[in-house]
Amino acid sequence: AANSNVPAADNDNDAAAAERKAFIEFARKGIERMDQKAAATLTVATDASAGYLAPEAFGAEILKGIVEFSPVRAYAKVTTIAAPEIKLPRKLTGTAATWVGETDDRSQSDMTFEQATFTPYELATYVDVSNQLLEDNAYNLEGELAADLGEAFGKTEATAFVSGNGTGKPKGLLVAAGIAEVKTGNAATLGTDPAATIIGMFHKVPSVVAQNGVWLMNRTTLGALRTLKDGTGRFIMLDPITAGAPVTLLGRPIVEMVDMPDVAANAYPIMFGDLSGYRIIDRIGLSVLRDPYSQATKGTVRFHARKRVGGDVTNADRFLKLKVAA
Template structure:
């Protein structure tokens, strides 16, 4: 009989340093009605800190776990000095992209409730950092930096409408054994002196896949050693090829943000299926006033499905054999820059104006988004043009407006920068700190090069909460070395591909401006 690992609470990620939080509050049920009683937890002295219950993403360790009147209180450390993923999780916490704690356990004893169960005994196996917890009260309570200071203490409330139900994963004995080995490795690193942790002399062992990938690019799979071939990750591409190692994938995403800023604000999800479906509520229940003995009016909820499908994006680069033979040539950096530019520009255009046929659906072409008009056929009104933007801002709900951003291209921004209020103050405010975003009506402005210019019938500006736009990544950067096609010209062709899709999941979070009377 296969044991089941149950995921019952949510975990939030934090920046480098110490994380203190409540992994499970006592006295209240979670979203499915389960209650865990005080005294039910049995756990080892040290537990792994995972991201999203993924055993391949160990980002830290929980070394203080205790039951208090408030709940299961935990304290742990992110391995930001040794694990790249831990540093990424810290960044997501700083931007509040994730804000919950989640526990993974096996139930030993429980009894049914009217809704859910009362769990009286369980074995705790791991605690994860997740975006949305099963228990709304499972939150980080304080975050301490490496120097011991506490930048802020707060509770983050989750929006239940955003919760996505996922099946409980099945964990095999072999996976549990590997997880225990990861814990032992983490403890060994934490017990080493700081100088030893900062010594990267042994890093070459961790970069074996990167070195093998570079050798593959330079010489081809037929000329690399068997050990190097084993270090490569085979692509799921039916045509063959190998996936770029993590170092390449991370750098690609960083470069993509320069061309496709939508990724920095939208919700990005990795999937492992040909498509993914999300339920969307169309209408909810409706209560009506009635007399003491009047008939009640029936009401119900209706739903529809939003289907997101990944599409393929591909390019190739030809490199001469002489360049490949030059060991001083930074081939991998040049390939990454070339791929990032090709993928980023094409992907960025699709995220804005994509048709949804053979490419992602663009945010400006998605259906259901409300629009307002400038009132002038080919421009803004000459008198008080800013009133149009103020009207846009108040067209969407306060919650989404408080998280919204303005999308426009640089040409449009140049026009709006010249507008002033009645007191002669510019509407667009420059950032207070270097590298920050300019703001309009208190919300950031995101320069999107693919947005329309101001002109008759055009849509030059969009305002809204970009969490309502979802991007799905199916296959990361995959490369294929072809030394045969151009062999007669002394060249090698490198193919690159990825699969990505996108669509608007919450059109009510956006409002767009049309230049029209």
């Protein structure tokens, strides 16, 4: 029986520590050589691969790495599903009221809808670890796997959320249909008056979008905009006055995204919008399968990691992108 004098938080911490210890023992020895009590701590997946889900604390550390590489997750709407796909209705037109006289006939108005389908796709990689490192008690197995897998999954996700074509991977912001664009007026540069172009772009979106929107660009493009001034000589980009605050462009935060393209012909180097209009679908979290056999002759153990994730724009009218074109 549990000790009633022990706070619930302490019990949770003890359970998390037991899960981490069990996962490390599993990684070093395999399920066949584990203590049965430790083995019971693991969560066994029911899929055909017979993999084992990482402990909760381990999974959270991986997710932290993904957010570092993929800032879209920090702003987009993220949904976890338990099915192969999810269908969401999208309203196309709404009701409309008209002025009428006291006894005039009223006009009918209808709402119309379409159905948007979101499908998660599989993202996978594997890491080989030598038996000697696995047997070394001083080796931070959990930290090393978290760093490797976090980097691999994070970089791949980030690229897909920006420029994925939707075939076997999420559909990115720059590829999604229906997003309006503004041209720079020059085939290869930001034009003769880029500050005016940026200001016009900001005021072309609805007010509700402008109030919640963020600017998306890579660090090179950000550097090119730092010297721009409006017609009165004021810089349109401002550095934060408090530590930790974001750099702002026309009062809205700039989200640096390494996967946004540089300024070049026909490229879309800058985007503005409310990222709640982009939906990320997670089917399953990170799962890890330990394979001690296929690489046994090389003295290594292979860890297969996988997750299923999808993404697409739900509200194209919340975004606007800048195209380098005349």
